[in-house]
Amino acid sequence: MASPFRLTVVMTHPAQYFAPWFRFIARERPEIALTVLYGVRPTPEAQAEGFGRAFEWDEDLLAGYSSRVLSAQPSDTPLLAGQFSAVDAPSLDEVLPETAPDAVLVPGWHAAIYLRAMRLCRRLDVPAIYRGDSTFLSAPGGLARPFWGWHTRRRLHAYSAWLSVGTRSREYLAAFRVPEPMVFPSPHAVDNDRFAAAAAAHSEGARTAWRAARGLDPAAFVVLFAGKFTSAKRPVDVIEAVASLRNPRVQALFVGGGALEPSIRSAAAARNVTAAFAGFLNQREMPAAYAAADCLMLPSEHETWGLVVNEAMATGLPCVVSDQAGCAPDLVTAGETGEIVPRGRPDLLGAAIDPIRRRVAAGRGYEAACQARVAAFSYRQATDGLVAAM
Structure with missing residues (x-):
């Protein structure tokens, strides 16, 4: 019997x-000997960045x-997207070789610890596997673009194999001419079964009570926004969208x-909405919010993927997303799983x-x-793609 493939993953936190996902690999894929090395463990205060409360x-x-x-x-280092560059761990120089990896998964180069990991891969002559969700949606314009x-x-x-998390990820990799035979699908995912089961456990009575406790009409069509209240997420567009319908039975829920x-x-x-x-709701609390809603809205200015859409769809919710959400071409099909709308158009x-409200009201x-x-x-x-790349 062949020895397990020793995979080391380097992450900021x-x-x-x-x-x-790492638990799934450890439990279900004995052919992989997985070790994950984290640079830091954030404090509750560091995790508060963007949410406004420590947790x-x-x-x-x-x-x-x-x-x-x-x-x-x-670590007290804020961990907002785009603020990882300072995260480093000099001890990686000793610890990573100790894991004797056959390959190292490094998600990108946006943090010092990732650059350190890539230097170590070159020094140790160990292949590095890329799995990031960058797309051209966030590429700079003007003189900075070249x-x-x-x-x-x-x-x-600098990598030896590449994992694409979705359509726009694969297009991004193709545009930079990475070798196509070494690009493998490894889609962004959540624990679909857990979210589906947890949401389904909420009875109609529990849904009504959850809504009533927060001032929502039990019979209303509820549009859910879940995430950080930042300009990049455009949460005010949800209010403008609901207001444009001029229907008091369409209401908004913000998590x-x-x-x-x-x-x-x-x-x-x-706007009288x-x-x-x-x-803020923690992971075990989120299914109750999905169960209380009728659709999810993600109107982001830019979004490399949008895993909240995976969560919502796992519970059966249709999603209305901005065309700047990386997940849009993969998860959202108009009239089937939701709608895609140009960003900045709350109307x-x-x-x-x-049409989603009407279809739900008709029992379809x-x-x-x-x-x-x-x-x-x-x-x-996601793991099948990883195994294919190894």
Whole structure:
């Protein structure tokens, strides 16, 4: 019997979306000897960035697989997207060789610890596997673009194999001419079964009570926004979209927090929109919000993927997303699993809600189509691509 393939993954910090995938690999794929090395473990205050409140995740992100946090002390470094560059762990120089890897998965080059990992791969003559979700949607324009293109091409070609998380990821890799035979599908995923089961466990009575406790009409069509209240997410567009329908039976539910909450509340009051604010909900609390909603809206200015869409679809919710969401071409098909709308057009967001509302009211929901679509974006498929790349 062949020895397991020793895969070491280098990450900046434990993340709620990746830990369940690592547990799946450790539990279901004995042919992989997985070790995950994290640069830092953030403090509750560091995790507060963007949400406006300190918190701990309600599950142990280090349990169920072999892992190690390289920094001895919890880190206060903010972990917002685009702010990872300072995360480093000099001890990686000693620890990574100790794992005797056959390959190292490095998600990109946007943090010092990733650059360190790539240097080590070259020194040890160990192949590096890329799995990132960058797309051309976030590429700079103007004079910065040629340098960005040169820099990106140089970084990408330092890898030996590449995993694409979706259509736009594959297009991005193809544009930089990475060898097509070495690009393998490894889709972005969440624990579909867990979200589906947890949401289904909420009875109609529980759904009604959850809504009523937050001031929502039990009979209303509820549009859910879940995430950080930042300008990049455009949460005020949800209010404008609902207001454009001029229907008091269409209401909004906001889960999360952040600097734009006063602006959202002011917009709701000015436009006479009923909007409930549930605050930050942890992973085990989120299914109740999905069960209480009728559709999800993600109107982002830019979004490399949008895993909240995976979560929502796993519970059967249709999704209205901006065309700047990386997941749009993979998960959202108009009239089947939701609608795609140009960013910055809340009027069109509102127009997209209405046919969904009418179809749900007629008893022709989206649950089967949404769950069938997201079933192809699972930990099993993500792992199959990883194994093919090894």
